[in-house]
Amino acid sequence: MKSVSNVWKLYGFRFFYSLIPAYVIERLYWEERGMTIQMVIYAEIIFAVTVLLFEVPSGILADRWGRKRLIVVSAALGVCEFFLLLFATSFWHFALVVFLAAIGMSASSGAENALLYDSLLLKKRERSYEKYYGRLNALEIVATMLAALSGSWLAVQFGFTFNYWLSFVAMWGAVFFAFWLKEPAVKTKTEESESMPLKGYVAAFVRLYKQHPNVIPVLTSGMVVGASVNFIDEFWQLYLDRLQIPILFFGMFSAALYFLKLPGNLLAYQLKKRVATPRLLLFIMSGIVFGLFIMAVSPNIYGLLAMGLVYLVAGMIEPLTSGYLQHRISSNVRATMGSVQSMGENAVIMLAGLGFGYWSSKGDIFGGYGFLAVLCGVFLMYYVWRQKAVRS
Known part of the structure; x- marks a missing residue:
């Protein structure tokens, strides 16, 4: 029963980890303290490079040392992140924050999914992974919505800094639930996983690709879509600001965006029973483009509606791609392979960030989103070609 209790403990961890009212005014707070769009892009690149360096090592460490320990490290670094943001006044302060945030995200990205899957595996419920993963994301969205709705009002009433103090406190709640998790007694604790050399992980990935040739295009689609949605998450506040929408409505708009991601997360596991994951991803990417x-x-209003469409279809991407991977790998490399997936997405963010920053400097935020539309359109053509090659 301890392994099953991990599910609701992960719910608690994800809820407090996402109950961050600072995010609804984050770009404005950073801008107020001297961070331009280009500086934010540089910070995003620092974040992405750090993730690239730490993702796979943290995944290997989670498989060998324990997934719970890496999740605790992630939560603890989150506390440090918001404490530093309260006093950040220069680019290098923000650079240090994103560096720590990247290490924290790397620590939990593969470990959290691996702990969830293996907790279900011990009770023979692993085929329901997409359902529980979707619910985990749905709870994250609910927490984000609550933080957004309250955060915009609180920022108007008490100033931007107050939101960061509340976020600092919420992150301590994530630390509490992280310590409460139990490590599943699975193959990750065997001598095989503890003594596996680095080349063993490379061989496992090559073997996975040979046995399941669709893995690469499926995972890559999740990386490209995830990277594109990341730039909406990061800069929608500036998009609304350019449309002269008052800050008071930012929380309501943010909550509406995240609400649109709920159906996809909750229903993805049902949809994949009727339509194969690769075909579902084709529809998702078309909607994104x-x-x-x-x-x-x-x-104008049509741009805002289009943003809503992106969130509506993007809600399905994480449960589908994560489940597609988790069902095809063994427990002793589960966190590592999950980290490889996350590392790929951040590599795309880093490379796409250069184009996004350049075109944003030329055509403001609208030019940046135009660049992303072209990028996703090119990938969509590759994905269609790759699917035909796999079937032939």
């Missing part, structure tokens, strides 16, 4: 294009060329 269309939405980003409208956002770029229509700086």
